[in-house]
Amino acid sequence: MILHPTRRVALLVCFCCITIFLFVTPAFLHNGSLDIHIWKVGFEALCQGDSLNTSSVEGSESPHSRLLVTASTVNEDTSWVEKELGNEHGLSTRIYVTDNASSDYSVPLNKGHEAMVYLTYIIDEYRDLSDITLFVHAHQFAWHNNDLLNRDMAEMVRRLSPDYVVRNGYINLRCHHDPGCPSHIFPHEPSFDPAYPEAAVIGLAWSELFPGELIPASIAQPCCAQMAMSRENILAVPLQRYVDLRDWLLNTALDDRLSGRVFEYTWQYLWGQKYQYCPLQSVCYCDGYGVCFGGDEQYTTYDTIRRIAEEMDAEAKTSAADELHAGVAFLPKDKLLKFKNRMETQLELWRSHAFFRGEDHRNRAFEAGRLWTAKDDP
Numbered sequence: 001m002i003l004h005p006t007r008r009v010a011l012l013v014c015f016c017c018i019t020i021f022l023f024v025t026p027a028f029l030h031n032g033s034l035d036i037h038i039w040k041v042g043f044e045a046l047c048q049g050d051s052l053n054t055s056s057v058e059g060s061e062s063p064h065s066r067l068l069v070t071a072s073t074v075n076e077d078t079s080w081v082e083k084e085l086g087n088e089h090g091l092s093t094r095i096y097v098t099d100n101a102s103s104d105y106s107v108p109l110n111k112g113h114e115a116m117v118y119l120t121y122i123i124d125e126y127r128d129l130s131d132i133t134l135f136v137h138a139h140q141f142a143w144h145n146n147d148l149l150n151r152d153m154a155e156m157v158r159r160l161s162p163d164y165v166v167r168n169g170y171i172n173l174r175c176h177h178d179p180g181c182p183s184h185i186f187p188h189e190p191s192f193d194p195a196y197p198e199a200a201v202i203g204l205a206w207s208e209l210f211p212g213e214l215i216p217a218s219i220a221q222p223c224c225a226q227m228a229m230s231r232e233n234i235l236a237v238p239l240q241r242y243v244d245l246r247d248w249l250l251n252t253a254l255d256d257r258l259s260g261r262v263f264e265y266t267w268q269y270l271w272g273q274k275y276q277y278c279p280l281q282s283v284c285y286c287d288g289y290g291v292c293f294g295g296d297e298q299y300t301t302y303d304t305i306r307r308i309a310e311e312m313d314a315e316a317k318t319s320a321a322d323e324l325h326a327g328v329a330f331l332p333k334d335k336l337l338k339f340k341n342r343m344e345t346q347l348e349l350w351r352s353h354a355f356f357r358g359e360d361h362r363n364r365a366f367e368a369g370r371l372w373t374a375k376d377d378p
Contacts, residue, residue, distance in 0.1 A: 063090075064162040067130040070095045071117035072138035073110075080140040084154035091157070092130065094121065095138075112249040113260030114225050119246040126239045129231045132165050136173070136226045144224040146175050147306075148291055148351060153226075159289045160228065161364075169233035170271035174222040175284035183218035183276055185265055198261035201254060205262045209248060210269075221277040225264040233271055245270075287368040290358030293350070295367060302350050309347060312340045 068091060072078050078095050085091060096117040097103035098110040107116045118135045136153055145151040149159060156173060165171055174180075184196060187203035206215050252259050268277035282299035286292035293299040357363050365372035 064131040064166065066091045066132045066134065066162065068093045068134045068136065068157060069117065069121050070136055070138055071114035072097055073099050076138035078138050080154060084140070085157060088158060096121070108246075109250055111256045111259060112263065113256060115260050115263035116246070116249055119242055119249065122234060122242050123239065123246060126235075126242070129234055131231050132162050132228060133231070133234065134160070134173070134228045137224075144174060144226075146173075146285070146289070148175075148285060148354075149289060156289070159291075161288055161290065164288045165228045166230045167370075169236075170229050170268065170273055170277075171227060171284075171288065172222045172268070172277065172279075173226040173228060174224065175281045175288065177222055177278055177281060180222040180224075180265070181220045181276075181278035183220040185219040186217065187215050187219065188217060197258055198265065201258065202262055202265065205252070205254070205259075206266070208252075209245065209262075209266060216269075216275040219265050219269075219275050221265060221268040221273070223264065225260070225267065227267060229271060236272065237270065283368050285354075286358060287364045287370075290364065291351075291354045292358040292363045292367055293354045294357065294363075302347070302354075305343065306347055309340060309343050312336065312343075 068081065068085065070078055070081055070093065072095055074097055081093050081095060085093065094105055096105040096107060098107050098117060100106060105121075107120045109116065114135065114137060121133075121135075122129075134157060136157075140153050141151050142153070143151065145153050146156055149155045160173070179195075185199045185202055187199075187206055190200045190203055192200045202219065203215055206213075249259055249263070254262065269275055280296050281303070282293060282296040285299065293302055362372045
């Protein structure tokens with residue numbers, strides 16, 4: 001049965017009411033005395049109209065050296081790197097321009113999208129790596145950057161915990177699974193999908209990139225080829241291996257976009273995370289960026305309601321508004337918008353709470369399921 005659009009909105013409203021008052025609020029409020037204090041502070045800041053300061057607690061005093069490698073073209077604006085991160089303690093930057101051979105940092109051939117940049121940097125600097133290397137695209141704001149960090153790469157870089165990278169060796173900077181997880185690429189069942197064109201060619205490409213190794217039944221990791229690695233993890237792969245991978249990229253018959261998409265779903269395997277790399281989104285946000293909701297169940301509930309609020313907003317702007325004038329709306333538009341605004345206020349309060357909670361590194365360790373020691377504090 002297909003629900004009328006406005007009736008679907010009404011059901012979403014009912015669902016949110018029940019979830020907020022019967023599950024979510026108790027889950028957050030009964031997480032300890034520290035959480036109640038955080039709610040009070042966050043609520044007062046929200047009522048006073050203060051913006052939430054989401055600057056990194058760890059980044060400014062991190063003992064780890066960091067280098068940000070940015071892949072760009074001449075038409076992309078990378079001025080944000082210096083403007084937003086130029087004064088970030090312990091962070092160096094390097095901007096590659098793939099279609100300008102005379103730039104300070106370029107590549108042998110403009111092919112393979114960001115993959116050519118990442119491999120070229122590693123080959124050139126293999127013996128002089130920073131403790132941590134971050135590989136990113138040229139745009140500061142993008143849909144595939146983390147939603148809870150305003151989809152802002154500068155904020156992601158500032159908040160990213162260097163210790164989280166060192167502990168894991170390799171991390172995908174994107175916490176959200178979709179697109180990429182769960183597995184959606186099946187190399188033994190090649191078929192063309194316009195959304196995932198690499199799925200049709202990755203089986204053959206895999207046999208060329210990893211000769212003599214088994215072709216996996218499925219492959220997965222969050223999109224979109226932005227990641228961070230420790231020096232030790234990069235050095236665990238011999239230099240000649242990186243040279244061979246770049247040679248494949250230079251010589252493959254696959255075009256620029258498709259060859260880059262193949263690498264997008266092979267990095268995790270190259271750097272020791274096996275075929276499927278889909279860590280819990282809550283752990284990625286909490287242990288990685290210090291945004292802690294108290295556990296995976298609480299994060300999942302928050303994220304579900306956030307997406308419902310976004311759908312309500314879309315409905316309010318389209319079908320609900322149109323049908324109101326036709327006299328058939330199940331829920332008046334003014335009530336829909338009023339409830340949506342209340343929901344967004346509540347969501348912002350929970351988000352503020354998560355940032356405050358993440359300042360305590362014991363909470364980060366707890367949500368990640370690891371032991372906390374005093375040296376974990378910055």
